[in-house]
Amino acid sequence: MKYSGEMYDVFDLKMNLFRDNCSKVGIEEHQLAPAFSIMLRGKASIFYANRLCGRGIRDFDTMVDNVRRYFETEEKRQSYLSEWRETTFNRIMQKHPDKSKTQVLDDLIEKLALIQRALPVSYHSDEVLRTQLLNACSGIKELSTAMRIQHNQYIIQQPDPIDQYWVDRTYRGQGRNSRFGNNHRDRAIRESDPNSGGRGNKKCFVCKRTGCWSTKHLMEDRRKAYERYKSNRDVRDTSSTAKEKTFLAATEQLIFNGGIVSLTSATDTSITLIQKGQGTKLQLIDTTSPTAQQDYVQQRARGAYIASICQPEACFDLSTAAQHKEPNDENIKALNRRLKWQMDSLDRGLHFIPLDLATAKLFVFVDGSFANNSDLTSQLGFVIVLANEDLDDDNSTFTIHGIIIHFSST
Known part of the structure; x- marks a missing residue:
């Protein structure tokens, strides 16, 4: 089975088959590059001939990345x-x-x-x-x-009304406002305050029953319920620019703050935030290109944007790269290593778990190793974590389980 680059032709699926077939005939990992063109046909084969083979690209990982980025686009x-x-x-x-x-x-x-x-x-x-x-x-x-036959539904049971999800990486969403001006983006923070009618007291907006969830109903029923709500509340203003209400479910993701928010699985009560598709635009920089310095600035900015959303591991390298106004070959190679990691880690992001806010604490880690100055002066990096701690009095130690709500390396 060969990869064509057409709709419904999945590159990763064909790549797995290609590796499996190579393994069966004794082709080892370091021998995959010469055999790569065998798995291509149609548009993908033409792309290989014109953009890879014709330019003398022989590294297997580079060929794979180029084909994937060209055909497996965000669109x-x-x-x-x-x-x-x-x-x-x-x-x-x-x-x-x-x-x-x-x-x-x-x-x-x-x-x-x-x-x-x-x-x-x-x-x-x-x-x-x-x-x-x-x-x-x-x-x-x-x-x-x-x-009408009962089937499994994704229901999050909250035994304690204090438990919450914290999705914003800045405390109550004020971090972006303080840095970039007045930003009124909605923050996906779900609170359960006993004084304001906790989760246990809320009714399903579809069937009006306490203890039921809208996700137990079909999408069509949810749409009808929302239309009834709009009719009763007299909010039929056609000039409204508000987006249609969406629901986070095991089968439905949300676009939030430049990223994709999704439930980890139908049986897990945690949430993940990954980049929306900006990572597919990342490209390694050619040190011999006449536009290398311009490409350096462009690709570093893209990588830094992704890092600021959901990849704190990349902040240090990208902040360091920003200090080089006229990058040399070594600077470009260093940035390429981090960009390559980001290109290979498109699904890597922040993982949010339920916390007991009655006992949660803020932990601030400030360390020179997270700074971006070569002599570790002037600028310090930090990570703020909201977590529950487990004390071990016997060893005078403690363990924390929590989520990153803010980080910086600038």
């Missing part, structure tokens, strides 16, 4: 997600009115399965496919009986 990923949400029973029926409903259902399942393999890994479970299939069949009378 293509968003196209997959849009099609995943918009593929429904009714739309397939409208396109093929001559088909029976059984045939339409078969086509729907086949289409969703095809799209699913091109989506992020968090979408690859059978339960995600099943949930999306139920949403896609909403409103079909012939399928109503099957859709």
Whole structure:
């Protein structure tokens, strides 16, 4: 099976097959580069001939990165997600009115399965496919009986009303305002204050029952409930620029603060924040290029933006790189090492866990090793962590479990 670069042709899937086939015939890791073109066809093969082979690129990892960045773009990923949400029973029926409903259902399942393999890994479970299939069949009378069968739902149980999620990496969202001016972005902080009606007292906005969650209902039912809410509250102003309300669920991600927020899994109560797609634009800098210094500034800025959102590990190197106004070859190579790490770590980000705020503490780590001056003077880096601590009196030590809410290396 060869990679063409066309829609629904997943590069990582074909790469796994390529490595498996090479392993079976005895081709070792250091021998993969000469065999790489064998796994390509169509547009991908033409790209290899014109942009890789024609320029004398022989390093396997570099060839793989170039092909992946050229074909597996953020636009293509968003196209997959849009099609995943918009593929429904009714739309397939409208396109093929001559088909029976059984045939339409078969086509729907086949289409969703095809799209699913091109989506992020968090979408690859059978339960995600099943949930999306139920949403896609909403409103079909012939399928109503099957859709009423109870199926697993993602429900977060909060035994303590004090437990919360902290999604913003700055305390109560004020960090960005203080640094960049008056920024009124919504902060995804969910609070449960006993004086303001905690989680346990809230009702489902779809069925109005206490203890129920909107995620237990089909997407169509949630939309209808929201339309009823807008009608009752007289908020039908068509000039409004507010975005449509979205819900964070095991099968639904949110775009927030330049990143992608998602539930780790349907059985885990933690949340992850990764870059939205800026990492696909990162490129290694050619030291021999006449635009090397301009490329240095551009790529460093891209890497620093990603680091400021969700990759604190990269802050030191990128802040250090910012000090070089006329970078030499060694400076460029040092930046390339960090950019390469970011390009290989697109899914690496911040991980947020539930905390007991009654006992949580703020820990501030200030260390010269996180500074970006070569002599460790003037500028210090820091990391602020909100965490619960476990004391070990016998050894006079303590362990913390928490989340990073702010960091800096400037």
